[in-house]
Amino acid sequence: MTMKTDRKRTDDADEAQLLWDHLFESHPAAPLPSAPAPNSVPREKPVLNLESIYRDAYREILGRVPPSIREFRFVFYPYRDVRAKVEFQGGILTVRLARVLEDMSEDKHRALSLILVGKLERRPYPKEAERRFDAYARSEVVRQRVAEQEKARPPRRKPHYGVQGLRHNLLEVFDRINQEYFEGKLKQPPLSWTRTASRKRLGYVDGKGRVYLSRVLDRLSTPCYAMDFIMYHELLHLVIPSEKKGRRTYHHTRAFREAEKRFRYYSKARKWMGHDVD
Secondary structure (H helix, E strand, O other), rough: OEEEEEEEEOOOOHHHHHHHHHHHOOOOOOOOOOOOOOOOOOOOOOOHHHHHHHHHHHHHHOOOOOOHHHEEEEEEEEEOOOEEEEEEEEEEEEEEEEEHHOOOOOHHHHHHEEEEEEEEOOOOOHHHHHHHHHHHOOOHHHHHHHHHHHHOOOOOOOOOOEEEOOOHHHHHHHHHHHHHOOOOOOOOOEEEEEEOOOOOOEEEEOOOOOOEOHHHHHOOOOOHHHHHHHHHHHHHHHHOOOOOEEEEOOOOHHHHHHHHHOOOOHHHHHHHHHHOOO
């Protein structure tokens, strides 16, 4: 179970909320179905008043409902696990819940509301509420819903975006750097452009040794010496180990910086970038 709270006392969240309205299907939850009595006419499920439940939670946690909360919103989303999140922005308290919790009964919603409000307001909440909701989140019925939801999802695609760009080919850049600075002895790592054109992160090496360069560099205005320098910088991460001092890990060590300065157009490339690469 994953819970997340985010306390933001700002008035600039209208646009983000419109995005949520577009992405998420918002409707009230209903209780778990119960068997009808013999010879009785089946009744419609009662609709829970989630706003009333969260107002009650505020009264129990804070003793009142803050006047800064002008509106309550509830959205359900097909998270991959049992997840709940509450945010306060621009006078709107938004509770986002995993879709597998849609049929949760009122007492479980009340337990979850106490937990979320307590976490958001940084106030203690009843541990019994946590115990009750945790037991439900780990129950077989919820596990089955999560499994069925996951089974219905399309398989995740591996993030690979290729080496050939509109202006630069990463294999050609690698070969150029390998020959000039590593005597052609460096084994070629997996190379790829990033999916997004980030200006802040021009290149990085992931945990499996794959080298990514930002797609923002793949344009006519990017000089070759800048492309070469960023590739050289990332390849140095593969050959110069990081150093751990206490609890901190240093990736740009003194040895790394000295090796980096051996790049032929070091000053020119740094001046063109205006900031360090990762």
